[in-house]
Amino acid sequence: MTDMMIETRNLTKKYKGTPAVDALNLAIPRGEIYGFLGPNGAGKTTTIRMLLGLIKPDSGVVQIFGQDLKRERIKILRRVGSLVEYPSYYGHLNAVENLETIRRILNVPKSRIDEVLHTVGLTKDAKRSVKGYSLGMKQRLGIASALLGSPELLILDEPTNGLDPSGILEIRELIKKMPQQQGITVLVSSHLLSEVEQMASSVGIVNQGKMVFQDSIPNLQRKAGSEIHIALSDPDAAMITAREQGCFPRLDQGRLVFKGIDNGQIARLVAALVDARHSIYRVEERRKSLEDLFLTMTSGASNANSERHEASAPRAAGLRKEAAQ
Amino acid sequence: MIGKLLVTDLLKMRRTGIWWVVMVGSVGLTAMQALNFGLRYDYLVHDAYASNPWGGLIESTGVFVPIAIYLAMTLLMSMIANIENRQNSWKQTLALPVRRSQVFASKFLSCLIQLLAACVLLTVSTLILGLVLKLPGPIPYMELATFGFYPMLASLPMLGVMLWLTLTVRNQAIPIALGIAASLTSVFGASMPELLPLSWPALAIHSGQTMRFVGLGIGVFAVLYLLGSLHFSRKDVA
Numbered sequence: 001m002t003d004m005m006i007e008t009r010n011l012t013k014k015y016k017g018t019p020a021v022d023a024l025n026l027a028i029p030r031g032e033i034y035g036f037l038g039p040n041g042a043g044k045t046t047t048i049r050m051l052l053g054l055i056k057p058d059s060g061v062v063q064i065f066g067q068d069l070k071r072e073r074i075k076i077l078r079r080v081g082s083l084v085e086y087p088s089y090y091g092h093l094n095a096v097e098n099l100e101t102i103r104r105i106l107n108v109p110k111s112r113i114d115e116v117l118h119t120v121g122l123t124k125d126a127k128r129s130v131k132g133y134s135l136g137m138k139q140r141l142g143i144a145s146a147l148l149g150s151p152e153l154l155i156l157d158e159p160t161n162g163l164d165p166s167g168i169l170e171i172r173e174l175i176k177k178m179p180q181q182q183g184i185t186v187l188v189s190s191h192l193l194s195e196v197e198q199m200a201s202s203v204g205i206v207n208q209g210k211m212v213f214q215d216s217i218p219n220l221q222r223k224a225g226s227e228i229h230i231a232l233s234d235p236d237a238a239m240i241t242a243r244e245q246g247c248f249p250r251l252d253q254g255r256l257v258f259k260g261i262d263n264g265q266i267a268r269l270v271a272a273l274v275d276a277r278h279s280i281y282r283v284e285e286r287r288k289s290l291e292d293l294f295l296t297m298t299s300g301a302s303n304a305n306s307e308r309h310e311a312s313a314p315r316a317a318g319l320r321k322e323a324a325q
Numbered sequence: 326m327i328g329k330l331l332v333t334d335l336l337k338m339r340r341t342g343i344w345w346v347v348m349v350g351s352v353g354l355t356a357m358q359a360l361n362f363g364l365r366y367d368y369l370v371h372d373a374y375a376s377n378p379w380g381g382l383i384e385s386t387g388v389f390v391p392i393a394i395y396l397a398m399t400l401l402m403s404m405i406a407n408i409e410n411r412q413n414s415w416k417q418t419l420a421l422p423v424r425r426s427q428v429f430a431s432k433f434l435s436c437l438i439q440l441l442a443a444c445v446l447l448t449v450s451t452l453i454l455g456l457v458l459k460l461p462g463p464i465p466y467m468e469l470a471t472f473g474f475y476p477m478l479a480s481l482p483m484l485g486v487m488l489w490l491t492l493t494v495r496n497q498a499i500p501i502a503l504g505i506a507a508s509l510t511s512v513f514g515a516s517m518p519e520l521l522p523l524s525w526p527a528l529a530i531h532s533g534q535t536m537r538f539v540g541l542g543i544g545v546f547a548v549l550y551l552l553g554s555l556h557f558s559r560k561d562v563a
Binding site for chain 1: 329336341410413418423463562
């Protein structure tokens with residue numbers, strides 16, 4: 001309990017009667033990179049704003065470093081670095097001046113400015129006015145501002161939003177290094193599961209203001225399970241061969257799909273198929289992608305049986321979901 | 326902490342042109358009078374204000390002081406607020422370990438410093454103008470020092486409203502429209518009932534009860550400031 005960096009209990013915020021965040025219980029242990037995941041409009045940003053004291057919860061408690069945010073806000077915020085949604089910056093100032101406005105308040109030595117600029121790789125452009133920065137550079141400046149006070153907890157809301165692939169990669173590498181190098185706990189929100197999967201060590205998934213899953217990434221992946229896909233010349237005939245071997249595949253776009261099958265069974269099956277003169281093109285393991293799992297979880301129980309359909313067209317399903325919001 | 330905030334606020338104002346507004350506002354008033362006195366020197370100095378040329382200079386400048394102060398309060402406050410509003414930097418500023426009431430106070434102080442600077446500039450530039458014009462008679466230092474300052478204090482309620490509006494409303498068109506309307510109306514301040522705060526800066530110069538209107542201005546401002554600060558401290562930051 002004491003090692004929880006962030007803990008919320010029954011955190012609730014309503015806008016005109018509709019809950020944006022509904023009885024949310026968040027628990028983030030020290031040293032983790034916690035991926036805070038949910039579709040657009042799930043209440044991630046609202047939650048993060050409440051964690052930073054920018055908006056007041058209607059009910060519930062926020063504890064950071066084991067202290068009550070309502071009572072110890074200033075003390076807590078001194079140890080927290082944050083970047084909320086799009087980066088905030090003063091366009092008419094250069095990077096050093098931007099950081100200076102924050103440095104004065106945090107009361108850290110001037111050398112920290114050079115350090116954080118070096119960390120995010122902006123040293124070269126430090127004297128240019130921020131107006132002319134690309135979005136990626138502004139985002140990095142935002143992270144530099146968050147790091148300036150040597151925080152123990154870093155709260156980043158959608159830090160890779162709107163960045164190009166190389167920018168995303170850079171920021172991801174930057175975030176991944178933090179717990180190891182500086183012992184910082186990171187809360188990073190995203191609506192992209194692939195993003196979170198690549199950097200987080202544990203994950204919380206919210207939908208419609210409610211927490212639907214909270215555990216470590218490996219546990220999430222275990223939940224996802226795996227399937228063996230076999231592509232071959234004559235799938236219909238191969239079905240019969242497979243049944244003779246005691247396996248019961250389903251047919252999916254000319255491939256045999258096996259669920260919950262162990263190594264020995266696969267070996268015997270492939271041998272049998274070769275004996276039956278099938279041309280085997282591919283034998284591949286497919287994890288149900290986390291995206292599918294995510295969609296299953298966030299779309300509730302009603303869609304649980306349409307899993308197969310979503311698995312074949314996760315992108316389309318995602319689009320439809322967004323349109324529905 | 327308030328000192329640190331003030332330093333950062335002044336730092337944020339670099340290259341925003343805010344200090345130009347301060348300069349142009351006060352020196353502009355004097356330039357107008359330079360033109361006036363330059364063109365009609367003989368009439369004004371030897372005829373209209375012959376008995377008290379320095380007083381004449383101060384009075385003709387003073388007519389435009391209320392409108393200038395109201396405009397300055399509107400423009401300066403919206404520029405100050407705009408620094409944070411433009412890139413929605415409030416969420417960054419207020420997520421720092423600072424009290425919101427102090428952030429509010431710091432914004433007020435930066436505007437007050439600018440207004441005071443404008444008053445000083447007005448005093449100095451008017452003095453220089455008088456000297457350049459070689460106005461006869463003793464130099465009324467006291468009046469020169471206060472003819473911008475007192476009306477400024479009497480118009481503080483406007484600053485209270487502007488502080489509140491510019492710092493809490495995202496759409497700056499609303500406070501700016503209100504401020505410009507108020508400054509235009511204030512031209513007729515001297516002929517308005519004294520119940521209207523808009524008349525106070527003019528009355529502070531003309532009524533002979535300067536301290537009464539200065540006191541009223543500060544009193545009403547204090548109430549508005551407290552309300553604004555309270556609201557600012559409690560509101561949700563989007």
